[in-house]
Amino acid sequence: MVPTMIGITLLVFLVMQLAPGDPAALASAGDMSSGSAPASAGQSDTQSAYDKFRERFHLDDPLHVQYFAWLGNLATLDFGVEFHDPSQSVSEELLRRLRITVPLALLSSLLSYLIAIPLGVFSAVRRGSLADKLSTAFVFLLYSLPTFWVGLMLILAFGATGFDWFPVIGLQGKDAADFSAWGKFVDIAWHCVLPIATMTYGGVAYLSRQMRAGMLETLRQDYVRTATAKGLSKRAVIYKHALRNSLIPVITIFASLLPILVGGSVLIESIFNIPGMGLYAFEGLLVRDYPVVMATVTFSAVMTLLGFLLSDVLYALVDPRIKHD
């Protein structure tokens, strides 16, 4: 756990050293063009801004000093301030962004489970039937669709040029401030439909395949045969004996699914222009705001690590046999 954590930070730090150019030059030039310094101030002001910037972000220190300073800040969950807006703490902004990304991810994984489990069970119970073949083929097609293309196609079909059912940009309408509480809720819900559909379809495809395979495996077990032999109804066999056992692996997937949803939101959030963590990371990358990029990557890596841990714990919780091993 701890060595992996250190490895993660080291890798992030090393990858960031690949960055071309000088962030200080970029940032001080940006200050000039944004008009914060008078244009006539000339070379010496730019130079001093540049020096100040380097000093402020410790860019002149040796690499290992920079690394340990960064690591020390990390330990207190301090990701520093944004290059482009030093008054903005990265941690605060990240937290604000997470308040958008995490609920979306939770909602979409909940939906995935709600659709995928019945679909997988249905498919497994009627193995070989036409319905099973159709649903397997459908899920297979879903599985191969490129995420960003699905987003684009949904925008084409349901956006302004198509049926015009859903808004396609952002999370709130233009005059959201004037809405009542209920109106705001409806507005946001309406905006969320397409992004959540884009986030959910992949999970449905993946989970329902897992569910179908797990269910088929369980249906072959001796205890299921015993349950059938002792005269239980098919319904009881499937829902009481088989389903509960085949849910175990699928539920433990949840822990590793959530970080993937949070981390993989770069594409979806930039398609729908949702100001979540993915867009924050992507925009940070575009303007070369390294503290932002480092913070988001480190954060999602650590989240994934915790997800793996949670997955192990969940496994032991839902399946008591694990403890006796």
Next chain:
Amino acid sequence: MTDARTNPGPPESKDYWDLVFGQLRRRTSYKLGLGLLTLLYGVAVFAPFLANDLPLVFEGTRYDQYRSAQRLVPLISNDLISKARQGELGFSEWRAAEDAKRSTLSDGELEAWLDRQADAPQDLRGWLGVDRRSLELRLVTMRRQLAIEHVATLDTLAEAADALVNAAVSADSAALEAQAAALQVSADAVRSSLRAAKYGAEPEAGRSVPLQAYRSHPVLESLGLLEVAFMALWCVLASLPLWGRFVDKLWLGGSRSRIRAARRPKLIAVLLVPPIAAALFAAVVGVSDTELETTTLKQALSDGKAEAVELLFPPLAYGMPEQNQTETFRPPTWTRAAEKDAEGYYTTEGGSARVDPATGIPVRGNPVIVREGEAELNAGTRHMLGTDSLGRDMLTRMVWGARISLSVGLVSTVLLVLIGILIGSIAGYFGGWVDSVLSRVIEIFQCFPVFFLILIVVSFLGPSILNIMLAIGLFRWTGVARLVRGEFIRLRNQEFVVASEALGVPSRRTIFRQMLPNAMGPVLVAATFAVASGILTESALSFLGFGVQLPVPSWGSLLVESRNPEYWWIQVFPGVAIFVTVMLYNLVGEAVRDALDPRLKEA
């Protein structure tokens, strides 16, 4: 091992791969997926024959090329004469001038300069040779369109030029002047008497000559050696089911052990075909940098500067970069929305487009240019998938784009499989602390949002096809490494490995020759899925603006040429191509996985 030729014996045992391929042959999804993928790679490899503004066959005359050559021959001759008169002195002056340029160049220009110096002339003969070659190119262009009696003038000119060069090199000033005069006479003759007669008009004796039709295969001549090699490779691999069975049954007598022994020679034979084909091509057709295109043949035909007796265009008569400013963003021509009238207005717009909405002044129409070889203005096949912002045919660009998309998938997969095998086998074979360290590294990589990490690296290193392949390879190897490690741990204590060690076989050989072949099954499955994921990753990178920046586009970069929903065809069709390719790879991957894992077969 029993020898099958002398002792047929009991039915021969099947090895691992016999079983796997036996299973695979029975699966329709595998055969269908692999067949369609082969077709797709065929499209990518044979793109020049499918979509090109060069015709496959051309028989006719090219007035534009002839005229340009006929004008240039006297000029180049004069240049050659004056350089020959300068002799050694002229060459060293030129050399000094080139070297002096060096100090004034910027870094970027310096690179181009160094490139140029790599094949710059080294002595006087080389220096004159540049002009001599340039002269020869024009002479070839003229010769093939002239009747025998006129060719004689050109031959005299070529002989005089050669003699002039020789005289200049040997510093024989008398001969030099004589040859210069001879060359001057021939050049004047070319200038005054070898003009091309107008098409259909009678030539004026002593002034102009009739041009004769010549026959050429422009597409074939435009191919590079690498392209030819890949075409040959594709042909060999695509016909494998045919000749493979033939060789196995008839030549090897259907004996398993002999078939197994022949695997390696077969592989070598297959790998030998592409270089042989390329060498043959170079010998027969020649590598063409000789074609002097002033305008493309298609343009020349449309402008009436070339006349064709026989002309055969590829199915899509558009060049990959060929623009048409008169039909930008035209919808697929089989839709009603794409219908245009003779003045270039969309018919569905009615009269509204004919008047400027602001001023009410009628706007002049912009009639669509329909070039030679293209389908008619409103034919459904004109632009089956529409055109982009520069009026380039989308289908043509997708055919060429398949080359980039498919090769990114393949190359990145080869890379990640190699890294994965190396790390996984070392971890699994040596165990102990080596394994713990490498497992930790794998774990670290697995924690990262890989796509974002690839995005970061590509954005730092600059978006190029090579960097994308590298980034995918460097961050996606963990899956393969874990599989190989697992297989190696399983195989580690099996008898054949223990025996191999006991015999003192070096561990490198044990790993790669004994254990690896037995661990390749899961790797094969993972690799198939990895190609699909590589294609997806490349297209997603292109979508975010970090895609390949090449003259040849990838499907992903085609898709982002316009985000305007009005131009739906630009977003829809490249996406369909990506989707279908990914689906086919997944289909094949699943079939292979099921064949390798009989336990899953029933599922």
